[in-house]
Amino acid sequence: MRPRNPERPGVELDDVQGILRFGYKHHKEACFLLLRVKDGDAARAWLAQAPVSSAVKADPPPRATLQIALTAEGLKALGVAPDLIGAFAEEFLGGMAGDEDRIRRLGDLGPSHPSAWDWGQGEHMPHVLLLLYALPGLLGEWRRSIEDGCEPGFEQLACLGASDMDGIEPFGFVDGISEPEIDWGRSRPVEDRERLEYGNLTCLGELLLGYPNEYGLYTDRPLLDPGRDPGAMLPRAEDEPGKSDLGRNGSYLVMRQLGQDVRGFWRYLQREAAGDTALARQWAEAMVGRRMDGTPLIDGGRDANDFTYGSDPKGLRCPLGAHIRRANPRNADLPPGSPGLLSRLKRTLGLDARARALDLVASTRFHRLVRRGREYGPQLTMEQALGDGPVAGETGLHFICLAANIGRQFEFVQNAWIVGTKFNGLRGEGDPLLGHREPGPDGEPTDRFSIQRPDGPDLHLCGLPRFVTVRGGAYFFMPGIRALRYLATTR
Amino acid sequence: MTPQSELLVIAPIADGRESDLRALLDTMNTAPGLADPENALLPFGRFERLHFARLVVLEDTHMADLRLYGAQPPRLAPRLAFLVDCDGPSEALLSDLCAIAGDGLCRLFSHCEGFDPAGDLLDWMRRHRVPASANYVNWVGRTVRQVREESALQRALSARVPRTALTSPGDAQRVRRELVDYVGAEVRAGRLALSSPEATLVGWWVSNLIHAVLVPLLGLIALPLLIVASPVLVYQLRRRELTDPEVCPPPSPKALAELRHLEDRDLTNQFTAIGPVKPGLFRRWLVTVLLVLIDYGCRHFFTRGYLARVQTIHFARWVLLDGGVRVLFLSNYDGSHEAYMDDFINKVAWGLNLIFSNGVGWPRTDWLIKRGARRELCFKKYQRGHQIPTQVWYKAYPGLTLVDLARNRRIREGLEQAEMTDAQALAWLRLL
Numbered sequence: 065m066r067p068r069n070p071e072r073p074g075v076e077l078d079d080v081q082g083i084l085r086f087g088y089k090h091h092k093e094a095c096f097l098l099l100r101v102k103d104g105d106a107a108r109a110w111l112a113q114a115p116v117s118s119a120v121k122a123d124p125p126p127r128a129t130l131q132i133a134l135t136a137e138g139l140k141a142l143g144v145a146p147d148l149i150g151a152f153a154e155e156f157l158g159g160m161a162g163d164e165d166r167i168r169r170l171g172d173l174g175p176s177h178p179s180a181w182d183w184g185q186g187e188h189m190p191h192v193l194l195l196l197y198a199l200p201g202l203l204g205e206w207r208r209s210i211e212d213g214c215e216p217g218f219e220q221l222a223c224l225g226a227s228d229m230d231g232i233e234p235f236g237f238v239d240g241i242s243e244p245e246i247d248w249g250r251s252r253p254v255e256d257r258e259r260l261e262y263g264n265l266t267c268l269g270e271l272l273l274g275y276p277n278e279y280g281l282y283t284d285r286p287l288l289d290p291g292r293d294p295g296a297m298l299p300r301a302e303d304e305p306g307k308s309d310l311g312r313n314g315s316y317l318v319m320r321q322l323g324q325d326v327r328g329f330w331r332y333l334q335r336e337a338a339g340d341t342a343l344a345r346q347w348a349e350a351m352v353g354r355r356m357d358g359t360p361l362i363d364g365g366r367d368a369n370d371f372t373y374g375s376d377p378k379g380l381r382c383p384l385g386a387h388i389r390r391a392n393p394r395n396a397d398l399p400p401g402s403p404g405l406l407s408r409l410k411r412t413l414g415l416d417a418r419a420r421a422l423d424l425v426a427s428t429r430f431h432r433l434v435r436r437g438r439e440y441g442p443q444l445t446m447e448q449a450l451g452d453g454p455v456a457g458e459t460g461l462h463f464i465c466l467a468a469n470i471g472r473q474f475e476f477v478q479n480a481w482i483v484g485t486k487f488n489g490l491r492g493e494g495d496p497l498l499g500h501r502e503p504g505p506d507g508e509p510t511d512r513f514s515i516q517r518p519d520g521p522d523l524h525l526c527g528l529p530r531f532v533t534v535r536g537g538a539y540f541f542m543p544g545i546r547a548l549r550y551l552a553t554t555r
Numbered sequence: 556m557t558p559q560s561e562l563l564v565i566a567p568i569a570d571g572r573e574s575d576l577r578a579l580l581d582t583m584n585t586a587p588g589l590a591d592p593e594n595a596l597l598p599f600g601r602f603e604r605l606h607f608a609r610l611v612v613l614e615d616t617h618m619a620d621l622r623l624y625g626a627q628p629p630r631l632a633p634r635l636a637f638l639v640d641c642d643g644p645s646e647a648l649l650s651d652l653c654a655i656a657g658d659g660l661c662r663l664f665s666h667c668e669g670f671d672p673a674g675d676l677l678d679w680m681r682r683h684r685v686p687a688s689a690n691y692v693n694w695v696g697r698t699v700r701q702v703r704e705e706s707a708l709q710r711a712l713s714a715r716v717p718r719t720a721l722t723s724p725g726d727a728q729r730v731r732r733e734l735v736d737y738v739g740a741e742v743r744a745g746r747l748a749l750s751s752p753e754a755t756l757v758g759w760w761v762s763n764l765i766h767a768v769l770v771p772l773l774g775l776i777a778l779p780l781l782i783v784a785s786p787v788l789v790y791q792l793r794r795r796e797l798t799d800p801e802v803c804p805p806p807s808p809k810a811l812a813e814l815r816h817l818e819d820r821d822l823t824n825q826f827t828a829i830g831p832v833k834p835g836l837f838r839r840w841l842v843t844v845l846l847v848l849i850d851y852g853c854r855h856f857f858t859r860g861y862l863a864r865v866q867t868i869h870f871a872r873w874v875l876l877d878g879g880v881r882v883l884f885l886s887n888y889d890g891s892h893e894a895y896m897d898d899f900i901n902k903v904a905w906g907l908n909l910i911f912s913n914g915v916g917w918p919r920t921d922w923l924i925k926r927g928a929r930r931e932l933c934f935k936k937y938q939r940g941h942q943i944p945t946q947v948w949y950k951a952y953p954g955l956t957l958v959d960l961a962r963n964r965r966i967r968e969g970l971e972q973a974e975m976t977d978a979q980a981l982a983w984l985r986l987l
Contacts, residue, residue: 154805154808154811157808158808163812163815165812165815165816165818165819166815168819169819169891256926256929279929279930279931281930281931281932283932284805284932378985397901411864412863412864412905413863413864414857414861414862414863414864414865414866420860420861420864420866423864423866423902424866424958426864426901426902427897427901427902430897430901431897471893472893472897472931475893476893476894476897479891479893479894480890480891480893480894484890485822486822486889486890486956486958486959489958489962491958491959504822504954505820505821505822505953505954506821506953506954506955507954508954516985517720517985519720519721519981520718520719520720520721520727520981520984520985521716521717521718521984521985521987522718522985522987523718524718
């Protein structure tokens with residue numbers, strides 16, 4: 065890692081909420097409280113001193129932590145000035161379920177339509193999200209103390225519980241492997257330069273507002289005249305030192321409650337495989353793109369996150385439409401080719417036919433997400449899913465991701481790569497796990513999954529049922545800690 | 556081969572008729588902005604040579620930005636634009652349009668200034684044609700009929716091919732032969748059609764050849780002059796690039812919602828944008844020359860499925876309007892708007908900058924191709940700000956993207972190929 069640019073200030077870790085840096089993996093217990101403001105003054109008073117943990121490393125780690133994020137409705141309910149609210153990102157203001165056009169683009173169709181959601185629309189729109197994490201055995205006490213504190217100001221819409229599945233998502237696969245490495249040391253130069261290799265190191269500004277992103281630019285966020293911040297509570301903007309930066313050290317948080325039909329998943333595969341459990345498992349692994357233990361189907365490098373699809377352009381080992389290939393195509397800004405200026409020029413002008421064939425998806429680095437989801441509900445093994453035993457309640461994932469630009473990061477990935485039925489030159493199929501299976505605009509089905517093979521036409525798994533149904537969701541702003549105090553104390 | 560051609564008719568809307576016209580345009584749609592192929596006014600679906608069509612009310616957006624240069628913006632009445640991409644000469648389509656949908660067109664154009672319903676519609680449309688300054692066609696000579704026939708072929712073959720692993724390399728040949736026979740039988744039974752391409756009109760070859768030679772020739776003649784003038788030109792460019800004002804305010808939520816409401820109704824979307832060219836002769840000439848070059852590139856180089864690195868544009872058109880005061884850009888592209896814009900930024904920002912940096916307010920460029928559209932958020936606000944809603948949009952092959960069209964063409968070619976090696980036969984089967 066290159067030494068940090070001495071002229072550039074570092075990161076104010078004590079102002080960043082901890083979840084942006086840590087996954088709180090040791091804090092195996094978690095729950096998410098969805099709150100609505102019932103008394104503005106009391107709500108502000110509590111937020112002004114709420115015990116939020118920062119991104120500074122503590123040893124030993126805190127026994128329990130609290131993180132806070134707000135919706136646009138929440139900012140309104142807290143009495144934040146309308147012009148400040150209006151300076152946040154358009155996607156955040158519009159909301160995940162704000163209009164049918166966004167709903168269509170995100171693929172929240174059929175049973176996943178927001179009109180059927182448990183939370184995230186209408187009167188069920190939370191104002192504030194509290195994320196509580198605790199070491200084993202400590203969550204109950206922690207939750208009670210937080211609830212007691214915020215009771216005067218808030219009413220509770222829901223408490224979303226989480227289960228500890230030991231790093232395995234409900235379908236049975238090891239999860240959370242593909243994570244961008246955030247450049248906390250700010251070692252990457254601030255510049256706009258074409259990257260010829262896929263890399264996992266991501267500019268801080270892709271996660272945190274107020275820092276340069278992959279284009280070497282600062283993402284829009286509310287900047288204030290210092291007169292509106294008389295106590296100088298907020299940090300100054302790096303790119304406009306005359307302004308106070310309400311966004312700095314904050315991020316947008318996307319949360320979606322995804323109900324997973326674990327039983328339906330394994331039963332479908334078992335049926336298609338005519339009872340051959342090993343084959344069913346093999347197909348499940350093809351859908352995900354990893355073995356159940358997390359090993360990628362592509363021969364990896366140092367670890368399960370160190371590979372690209374460069375050696376498998378035809379999807380013969382990892383299918384072109386596998387979930388991990390859609391969620392992170394791992395390619396560079398230019399398609400691969402021989403070194404040299406001439407080759408690069410030809411590829412830039414699109415004149416290289418082989419490069420063009422690999423160029424349907426490009427520039428992954430602008431579409432990375434930091435994921436912090438937690439599972440919920442009872443865990444089922446494949447055998448249990450195939451059996452007839454009773455299951456208590458729904459299983460699923462509280463999908464949480466963090467990004468500085470909701471549109472270019474979360475919405476792009478969801479729309480173009482996950483929901484997209486023509487991703488990477490495929491046809492008639494969405495994401496094998498997350499796809500909505502609703503017919504396309506021409507009535508063509510989208511409920512297929514194709515497995516490329518070296519020795520024949522693609523194998524088609526047809527009639528995939530819906531495995532994942534969205535139960536709720538919202539876009540939140542997770543402010544820096546100083547910005548949180550500012551929002552809570554200034555009217 | 557039947558090369559495509561374009562037709563663009565633009566006429567000023569008569570005073571006080573705009574809202575009536577908009578209401579009438581809405582009656583042509585099944586979903587917001589999406590034309591009913593059988594609508595009563597202009598049944599697009601009945602024109603077998605029609606790829607794409609649209610009707611747009613061109614608004615006077617952003618002309619006020621000219622004041623930044625101290626120029627008085629001209630007062631431009633809103634126009635109605637009717638745009639078509641078709642197979643074969645546009646004159647033939649124009650006659651067909653008048654013959655089949657004459658009444659509907661009369662109803663539409665009766666909202667325009669100076670239109671006489673009793674007059675000659677064909678003549679009126681000819682007089683209101685506006686030539687494209689540059690025109691891009693994804694695959695020159697791919698007809699609507701070919702697209703539809705090849706799509707039906709792909710469906711039939713994909714449903715028919717046995718999806719089992721082959722037992723030996725030679726097996727691919729056997730399976731392919733069976734499929735070839737199957738298609739032959741289907742064609743004879745009239746269930747599939749594979750029409751041969753029509754002969755290319757000699758006139759097209761000749762004019763294409765003349766164009767191919769003439770433009771470089773003129774360039775060659777102008778070259779010495781350009782070399783001599785280059786220090787001045789570069790100075791003039793840099794001076795302007797450093798001072799030209801940027802105008803990239805965020806579009807209003809209402810305008811944005813209106814645009815988005817028309818999008819993602821098919822896997823392909825439309826884009827219409829308009830804005831003033833920076834005043835002064837330097838920019839006017841620069842944009843004119845660059846459009847000639849782009850048109851040349853599109854006509855002679857980028858005719859086989861890609862425009863530089865972008866492989867998702869079906870048709871695109873740049874039009875200088877009102878004597879070069881403003882530029883109109885129209886395209887049909889696959890995927891959502893956000894993906895289209897990210898493609899632009901990440902793959903061809905340099906190409907966008909070449910042309911559009913001559914538009915008032917464009918994000919600041921360096922040396923004509925650097926920065927500009929790479930300034931992601933400025934660019935995204937700028938392009939949304941200059942986009943205008945497309946009231947009626949028609950696509951002849953819903954659900955099909957360019958990736959589909961390219962694959963289906965390869966399937967057809969492979970089918971008609973006389974001999975194949977085992978490996979080629981396997982690769983062909985894997986397309987299905």
